Amino acid sequence: MLILHDPDKLQDLLDAWEEIGVSGATILHSTGLGRTRTNPGIWDDLPLMPGLRDFFEHEEYFSRTIFTIVPDEAMAEKVVDATCQVTGDLTQPDTGLLAVLPLVKVYGLVKREY
Structure with a gap:
């Protein structure tokens, strides 16, 4: 699970x-x-019927929380390394928070072949 503080780095x-x-x-x-x-009242000051201009004039304070499931610890380490290549050092402020959690079971996950 990654909380990415800079949404511009998502892609x-x-x-x-x-x-x-x-x-x-x-x-x-x-x-x-x-x-x-x-930033109290995030988006509270938008007009009732906002136009595109209203959205672009507001600074974005939202992060992206990204969940993924990987098969093993080796892949989890690759995810950590790849994440740090994009975000920089996660110990620095306003980069993000990355947690690697063990899963006992996962239901509903279908392996896809690409």
Whole structure:
């Protein structure tokens, strides 16, 4: 699971993951407690009927939370390395948060052949 703080890096990240063999991911718009506290009322000041210009004039405070499932620890390490190539050092502020979690069982996952 990766929380990517810079949404502009999303496409590069997905490309890097696909290059190492990640075949799928789920991507959600998200925001954390810190960003909510420092930017209260995110999007609250948009007009009732916004136009495209209204959206482009607002700075984006949303992250992307990306979930993927990989088959083993070796692949998880490749995901970590590929992620750091795109985001830079994850110990630096405003890069992201990456967690590798063990799964006991997964239901509904179909292996795809490309």
